[in-house]
Structure formats: structure tokens, C-alpha cells
Amino acid sequence: MTDYSKLKELAEAATDGVWVATGLDQGCAQVVQQDNPWQTVALAVEVYPECVIHMCPEDATYIAAVHPAVVLGLIAENERLMADLRDAKDAVFGLRWAVGEFKGERDRLKAECEGLRKTLTDVRETVQREYWDEYAGLDDTRAILDSALGAESSQ
Numbered sequence: 001m002t003d004y005s006k007l008k009e010l011a012e013a014a015t016d017g018v019w020v021a022t023g024l025d026q027g028c029a030q031v032v033q034q035d036n037p038w039q040t041v042a043l044a045v046e047v048y049p050e051c052v053i054h055m056c057p058e059d060a061t062y063i064a065a066v067h068p069a070v071v072l073g074l075i076a077e078n079e080r081l082m083a084d085l086r087d088a089k090d091a092v093f094g095l096r097w098a099v100g101e102f103k104g105e106r107d108r109l110k111a112e113c114e115g116l117r118k119t120l121t122d123v124r125e126t127v128q129r130e131y132w133d134e135y136a137g138l139d140d141t142r143a144i145l146d147s148a149l150g151a152e153s154s155q
Helices: 005-013 057-065 068-131 138-153
Strands: 019-022 028-033 040-048
Touching: 005 068, 019 057, 028 057, 068 138
Parallel strands: none
Antiparallel strands: 019 028, 028 040
């Protein structure tokens, strides 16, 4: 992350207020406070023909647009977005942990279902082998077991 502390310090120390560019077409580009045009923020004039301090109109307009409140606002927004990003990363970490827990529980339940399915199959085979022909009324039991195993195998 970039350290904006020096830029923030400079913006806080700079002239307050909204800045505007004036005199752009008169050879004397000047950036002043909007509420106090006598408060000069930046000035570029032709002093002598051999010594020119130059500021093109685009530069003066840009300097006026990037006054301290804009810079401080951008820094504050950046800090807020970085905090939001940290929170989002923490949330993703928590979700990954939860997904891992759910997968573990899913696998445990699958194994438990498989064990129950095997036990139910063993019971059905035992009933068929030992008691099917000896006891009357087991047709209902057989139908229930076949239905339960049929529902399981069709899934």
C-alpha cells in the first residue's frame, strides 16, 4: 500500500478552499481561492523576455482542480476502500473455513448413509435367508424393506 502521509501533510498545510484558475488568456496564469480572489495560490508571469516563468492554461486549470480538499477526499476514500478490502478478505477466509466444515459434514453423512444402507441390505438378506418361508405375514416386511432399498438405489 502506498504511504500518502506526506501528500496528506502537504494538502493539510496548503491554502484552504476551492481554487480557480484566472488570467489564462492574458499571459498571467494565476490560481486563486474561489471565495477570496486576492489570495493567490500559484502565479506564472512573464518577468523579462529572457526569464519566463511559464504555466500553460491546462496546468493552471489542473492545479486549481486538485485543491487540498480534493486530495484529502481521495486519500480518505482510498483508506476506506482499503479497509473494505481487508474486511472482504477476512469474510472470504471465513467462508472458505465454513465451506471446509460443510464438506467434512457432508462426507461424514455420506459415510453414515452408506453404513446404514449396508446394514439395511444385510437385514433384508437375513430375513430372506432365515425367516422368509417359515413365518406368515412377512410379506409386509419384505415390501417395506424392498421399498426402502429401492428408494435408496434409485437415488
